[in-house]
Amino acid sequence: MGDPTHSASVPGTHTFCRPHRTMSQDVSTAGRLDKHQLASAADAIRSQRPIQDFAPELGFEDASGLLRAIADSMRLKLADLTDIEIDEQILEGFPVRLIHRYEVFPIAKESDALVVALSNPFDFQAIDALSAATGQIIQPVVSDPEQVRDLIKRFLGVGAETIDGLLALQKDEDLGELNSLTGQDLEDAEVAQQASVVRLVNEILSEAIEARASDIHIEAQEKGIKIRYRIDGVLQRQPAPPEMNQFRSAIVSRLKIMARLNIAEKRVPQDGRIKIRVKGREVDIRVSIIPMLHGEGIVMRVLDKENLRFSLADIGMPDDVYQRFQKLIRLPHGIILVTGPTGSGKTTTLYSALSEIQDEETKIITTEDPIEYQLEGINQIQVHKKVGLTFAASLRSILRHDPDVVLVGEIRDLETAENATQASLTGHLVFSTLHTNDSAGAFMRLCDMGVEPFLVSSTVEGVMAQRLVRKLCPECREPDLRRQADLPDDFPYEQAKENGTVVYHPVGCSACRGSGYRGRMGLYELLVANDEIRDLATNQAASNEIKKAAVRGGMKTLRQDGWNKVMQGVTSIDEVLRVTKADA
Template sequence: LEAAQEASVIKLVNEIILEAVNERASDIHVEPYEHHMAIRYRIDGVLQEAPVPPQMHRFAAAIISRIKILANLNIAERRIPQDGRIKFNVGGRQIDVRVSVIPMLFGEGVVMRLLDKANVLFTLPQLGMDERSFGLFKGLIDRPHGIFLVTGPTGAGKTTTLYAALNAIVGPGLKVLTVEDPVEYNLTGVNQIPVNAAVGMTFEKGLRAILRHDPDVVMIGEIRDLETASAAIQAALTGHLVLSTLHTNDAASAPMRLIDMGVEPFLISSTMIGSMAQRLVRRICPKCKTDYEPDRAHLPHDLVLAPGDKLWRGTGCPNCRNTGYRGRSGLYELMVMSDAISEKIIERAPSYQIVAVAKQGGLRLLREDGWDKVRRGLTTPDEVVLCTAG
């Protein structure tokens, strides 16, 4: 009986991961409650419940133990958080699973992050930029030196954009190095270094070390503090192209965030070549996409439509789990550095003044890119409002 139970638990865990992969989930949440166990998948950025049979609650501890065994974690330790990795093979595809286990009130909670290369787009044309932004972005990452920053909240696709940029520029004539926390995907031809805080290997330490490896292009996973920011500025001043990310809401706030960290404005204005804010919106499902005549009174006031313009939405079908959406696309706000913007940075002007100057130079805001994608039938007004609120 015990062997049969063990076999069924092994099968169950495999099925949970397999279903998540087939549904294109980015994360699996296994959540213990007093009288039941919940399993949820994050699909296209939104958590969705998976049906869980009532008897599964009895196997909750065994399911968690099985996941911990796969991730090489200590199954006897239930008092402290643990992190591990699982390599999972699905139909010849290697899926990398990052596992986080945390003790909770009614048992251990698990979140598994699925890293599936087949589901991630690492080429520039597939990011979904408009033609003008695409051309400007390509020009910026082809520059020999300077700092370019991608900004946005967690889960906005910043790392994917940087990986696509590295894939576009990597070649036998360039040495490309990255410092990441953690390394999410291995890129061919790129030397990637994982941050390891436990042994004191920080972004700043890694960056200073790789500058001795004669790089042409450096990617830093995230600029979190003055030390890393200073090292990045130094790298740009000494003739390297530096790509990194920041947590700011818009492109114009990136230089201000560096100033807030303690970087001198003149250093930012002399090294920064541009910044790009981004968000991910869900795409309308192509299988159940229908057009409709919108009630203009209920549309956002800044969404401009011509008379007779229709909008699109998904009615819901098995292809999109009845959500009306399948897959995601980026919204982009690309600010290219200019003399006028540099002057504003040196004056420590607030970001709204930088936006005003940048708009005179052709800056298109996230929301404007969103409305363009709404008019083209790629996404819905609700998605754009949700992603650009605040």
């Protein structure tokens, strides 16, 4: 490896480099590390320990201080790669395999030298290899290893290293006809390329899970393949090497094998499940494959059991809503509905409610399509329409198993709705979901299905409408300085001004992958049926009349809960506008 005090001549200051600052004398003289500190730092970096983990061991408060000291000690510049802009022409002719092998990245061209950020500044062999491969003078700079890895992902995309290896293998073993292989031919071809394709697919899956994606979209395009992750409810395109298109069929076939689907069938939709382990935790993935114009499209729903905790206290309910909902879910009988569009967190709310009331004295049975998560201590039934096991049919059978609480995944038709009302009238507490815009609309929806209004009004005890909004990233959020004239008309500007409330908007940083948001939380509107609401429902009053009555009874609307969370600094005005509409 050479002398750890090895130095390189460095030209003047550049915009991508931070100026040097002298470290305090009690750490090292003139901001430099001694031989023992340098050796310890070199060992830690080689073993890929995060800088911030071992910085305190060497007397530094944070990673940036240690990186500056390493740069000073080695007479190198320190490059901060946060939000750095790079001319992609620099990458032309730069060997991808060496970027991955040594975890380096070219960031600028300086006269006759190529400036390269190193994740390991002690790896002098890397500098020699890069110089030999490019035929250029290499000017190394010290950077945070995590920033270098993020840069590699950002510009080269998921699976770039494996694709590079596959291309090399293709030259040696002629895998160019992989796209035309099907059935047994593809299985035979796997002998030549299985390990690499397995690795590539695993990289796509593990990268999505690490990014907290709820869904993975692999879409066939006329001129390539598009990979998108749904993160915090919003689809984000992921960079991928253009060469990945050559291995599209291999990727699809590998996923079919993992999901135990027919790899030869490309004419009809197929559904399956994959169970994998990522960094010691078990993750379920639901796979849907549909034939499209330019090839098969794949959408995978990620069900990460380790990161999901079903607790009403943790899903963002306001205190008053939480207390009233707690009383509802402990009623001896009746119907409790959760409404909202697909992907609004209805299943999480229902599972959290069941987990709250589940004990040895309560028998709970659910009928779902599909079963998203397996709940300990709760009996779950998977709907199978092909054999006649619908929501309505399973609900009839469930009542013969002496349940106390029943969950019906969704009330979709009159038969299911009537069975649910009869179950509540015979002493059962029934949970279910509906697709309505707000809580008041649930009464009209059930009546429109054909349920008698008096049955709806006498059995529905409460309706929770909800939406999901993205939470602002606490690392980069900034005050929203918009004037009152630029704010929505119903935003409580005067209240915020009177209370000195600071409203924030998203910015974007490395912690949130540039989106400005990290994580999601719910907006809630809980309608608890009272005498006035029951009378209105019996008389088939319009939804807005029921809503007004609920507000008079103390209900806060989705929009109001959204503005409250904006004033708490946890989400933005734009997020509330995205998922709610102004109250009439």
